[in-house]
Amino acid sequence: MASERPDLAAMLYPLVRELIAIELPILAGHEVSMWGYSVLAALDDTPVRTQAALATAIGADKSRIIGTLDELQQAGLIERTPDPDDRRVRLLSITPRGRTVRRAIRKDIQSAELQVLDSLPAADRKTFLRLLQQLHTSR
Amino acid sequence: MASERPDLAAMLYPLVRELIAIELPILAGHEVSMWGYSVLAALDDTPVRTQAALATAIGADKSRIIGTLDELQQAGLIERTPDPDDRRVRLLSITPRGRTVRRAIRKDIQSAELQVLDSLPAADRKTFLRLLQQLHTSR
């Protein structure tokens, strides 16, 4: 019976939950919700898109992100401009201020999140991070 | 600006979501919910405990797992016996049938879940798994 190990999800999920617990106070400090941060990140990495495309990109329903977009727009972090070529579409873009906020949040998160890997030796931590990144970009 | 990488959660969360999508139909096939499977796994790995201890062990509220325990008990997968020493407490245990079901589910899950690591070379896959396991046990 040697080959016993926990399921992948059983090992990964606690990590994610710990990470969320780390991120929430940071996000609150910047007055941005988790969905809001997710939107800012997506828009910052790939500039313009329709709301529907954005929604599927971050794994949400198109109706689910509307409140988030309203908040971000009102805070001046994103812009929604009607597409002249197809007036049904709202072209999305992150504002300079949105970009600044996104980077500040990311800096705070990334300087705190690595603590979840603390139990690994430094070399292993680096390896884990590299493999995870590889896994993430090749999806 | 070299040091740019996605946040840990941004890389891990999609993995978890993909894993859940893989697990749900398997669990449905065994007529066990995700919470139910989580409870079976916890009880199988560390035999007896109070409901409150079990709840915190799997990251839930004590009131949240009661419906799950009812279902599992009715299906004959767990037992709730009053503690003679403290009649407020219900001692929890997994039944032989519960153990069988849990193992069957785990076998199905583990034979399917590794596909999320498919984009890694075999050696890297093994390394990732080892580090993740190390991370999980040393928490």
Place this chain on the structure above:
DNA sequence: TATTGTTATACTCTATAACTATA
């Protein structure tokens, strides 16, 4: 008084499906 398990309540998410305006 404190604790275990339970129930009840309200609150938050989420999914679904209508609705509008454009095409």
Place this chain on the structure above:
DNA sequence: TATAGTTATAGAGTATAACAATA
């Protein structure tokens, strides 16, 4: 008619607090 965005509705999930039994 089909699609983008929006709104409305209902359903599921969750947290909180009250409750009964026991310590």
